[in-house]
Amino acid sequence: MASGKPDPTISWRHITPLAKKYESGEYLMINGINRDQAGDYECSAQNDISYPDTKTVKVTVNFAPEIREIKSAGVGRGRTALLRCEAAAVPTPVFEWYKGDKKLTKGQGIDIKNHSSRSVLSMTNMTEDGYGNYTCVAANELGKANASLPLIPIIEPTTTSPVSSPEQCYVIGVTVICGSETGAFQMLTASLWLCHSFCAKCNLHEGQNIDTRLL
Numbered sequence: 135m136a137s138g139k140p141d142p143t144i145s146w147r148h149i150t151p152l153a154k155k156y157e158s159g160e161y162l163m164i165n166g167i168n169r170d171q172a173g174d175y176e177c178s179a180q181n182d183i184s185y186p187d188t189k190t191v192k193v194t195v196n197f198a199p200e201i202r203e204i205k206s207a208g209v210g211r212g213r214t215a216l217l218r219c220e221a222a223a224v225p226t227p228v229f230e231w232y233k234g235d236k237k238l239t240k241g242q243g244i245d246i247k248n249h250s251s252r253s254v255l256s257m258t259n260m261t262e263d264g265y266g267n268y269t270c271v272a273a274n275e276l277g278k279a280n281a282s283l284p285l286i287p288i289i290e291p292t293t294t295s296p297v298s299s300p301e302q303c304y305v306i307g308v309t310v311i312c313g314s315e316t317g318a319f320q321m322l323t324a325s326l327w328l329c330h331s332f333c334a335k336c337n338l339h340e341g342q343n344i345d346t347r348l349l
Contacts, residue, residue: 142179142187149174149190169195169224198277199223202251204270208288209260215285217255219270227272229253234267262287 146156156162164171172195180186199221206217221227229248231238238244243258257264269282
């Protein structure tokens with residue numbers, strides 16, 4: 135309510151980047167309000183005597199949960215799996231996780247962390263039994279929503295390092311000779327003098343000279 139002499143003109147606007155204005159009047163009626171219309175509204179009373187007097191009121195629009203995103207990455211056996219679920223809802227939703235029809239709870243390598251609109255499920259030391267279909271459920275008093283995704287195994291590649299005999303480099307006069315216990319000899323190039331401990335990179339013929347100022 136606003137009063138003044140002369141009578142003030144009252145106007146309303148939604149404080150958003152668009153700053154939508156509404157019809158003037160003492161009361162603001164929004165029919166069929168949706169969640170995009172939540173936020174701060176400014177009431178302004180103005181006459182020709184002074185600057186406008188303004189007050190702000192916050193409007194909260196409650197709505198049932200909607201799953202915005204559910205994601206995970208494949209994980210190898212023995213690793214830690216992470217699944218994330220995000221939902222929009224007012225009031226703040228309560229999250230639950232299921233594997234198949236079984237509800238998951240904390241313990242035995244399972245941890246669930248809820249952060250307002252997000253829930254993260256982690257499982258350590260993955261085994262074959264841990265793979266399968268997982269479901270995130272978000273609920274409040276207005277309803278619930280769910281989304282599912284599969285957690286699949288990743289087979290990590292294995293590498294085998296070749297076994298080779300140790301190599302050494304020797305300086306003989308102005309010639310650098312690279313050799314190994316197998317008797318194979320190679321030469322360092324001047325451009326590779328900084329790498330003279332890695333004889334496998336030598337590429338000159340045996341007996342070719344190298345400027346010793348580079349050594």
